Amino acid sequence: MMSLLEIEDLHTYFYTSDGVIKAVEGINLRIDSSETVSLVGESGSGKTLTALSIMRLVPHPGKIIKGKILFLNNGGNVDLLSISEEDIRNIRGKKISMIFQEPFTSLNPVFSIGYQIAEVVRLHLKLKGNDMINKVKESLNLVGIPDINRIIKSYPHELSGGMRQRVMIAMALVSNPKLLIADEPTTALDVTIQAQILELISDIKTKLNLSVLLITHDLGIVKEISDKVVIMYAGKIVEVAKKREIFENPLHPYTVGLLKSVPDINKVEKRLYTIKGSIPNPLEFPSGCRFNPRCPEAMDICKIKEPVETKISETHLVRCFKYGK
Secondary structure: OOEEEEEEEEEEEEEEOOEEEEEEEEEEEEEEOOOEEEEEOOOOOOHHHHHHHHHOOOOOOEEEEEEEEEEEEOOEEEEOOOOOHHHHHHHEOOOEEEEOOOHHHHOOOOOOHHHHHHHHHHHHHOOOHHHHHHHHHHHHHHOOOOOHHHHOOOOHHHOOHHHHHHHHHHHHHOOOOOEEEEEOOOOOOOHHHHHHHHHHHHHHHHHHOOEEEEEEOOHHHHHHHOOEEEEEEOOEEEEEEEHHHHHHOOOOHHHHHHHHOOOOOOOOOOOOOOOOOOOOOHHHOOOOOOOOOOOOOOOHHHHOOOOOOEEEEOOEEEOOOOOOO
16 A cells, blocks of 8 residues: 555653753554554553644644655645645645534634634635635535534534544645644533444545545444554554554554553453553653553563564564564
C-alpha cells in the first residue's frame, strides 16, 4: 500500500522550570492510504502529543526537537516539520483534520454551528454565498444530522454531546482531507452514542477513502474499526502489528497487560486484572526499559539497557528483550 504519512524519529520535549520532559521520544509510525491506525496507551503515554506534533500544534513550552513527518501531498512527500507556518496552515484542516476529545470546548460558544463550519469552507475551499451554504449543509448531511436548517442556526449549548461530536466530524471533513486524526472521539459520550460515532467514522472512512489515526485507550474500539495497532507507553512505541496479530498474539508485556485488563463477559472473576503501579513521572523516567518497574517479566538487563525494535514479521514489531537485544 502507498504510504500517506510517515513519522521518523520524532522527539517532542517540554522545557519546564522543574526540568526537561521527554514526552515523545524516538517515535516511528507509518499510516498508509485508506488505513485505520489505532494509537493505544494509558493517559500520559504521549498519544495526543504525537497527534499535535503532526498538526504542529504543540502547546508552549513544548517543542519538537528533531525528526521528520513526511506527508504525501500533491503527489510528493513534504516534511511537515520543515515547511513554513503558512504552508502548514494550508495543510492543517484541509489535508489533515483533527477531531478533539470534548466537542463542547472545541466549538466556539458565541457563534452558530453554520457560521463555524462556513469559516472552514471559506478559508480552505474559498467558497462564498450559496455555494458555501450548500457545502455546509452537505457536510452536515454526510454525518447524519437531521433538521439541518435548524442546526446551522443553533449554538453548541443547544445540542447534545453526540450531536456536537457529529458537528465536529462534519467540520473536520468539509474540506475533504486525506487524513483524519480522531483523539478519543467517544470519551465524553454514553455507550450507545459511542457506537453510533464509531460506526459513522468507519462508514465515512470507506465512503471518502480516508486514512484515520484513532487515539484511544479503549481496546474494544480498537477491535471494532482498526487495521493496524500501535501500542505506546511513556513516550515510546513498544509494539506495532496488524489488529489480528495484536489480539491473537500480543508480545510486549504491556500489550498483554492491557488486553488482560479488558473484562471478559464469558468469565466469572472475583477481581479484574490490573497492571500494577502507574505510568512514571515524565521527569523521572526509569533507566532501561521504561516499563520495567511494572513488568511481571522484567530481567536485569531491562533495568540497565533500553531495548531496540525487533522485527517479528513484516507487520509485527516489538521493543522487548524477550525477543531481541
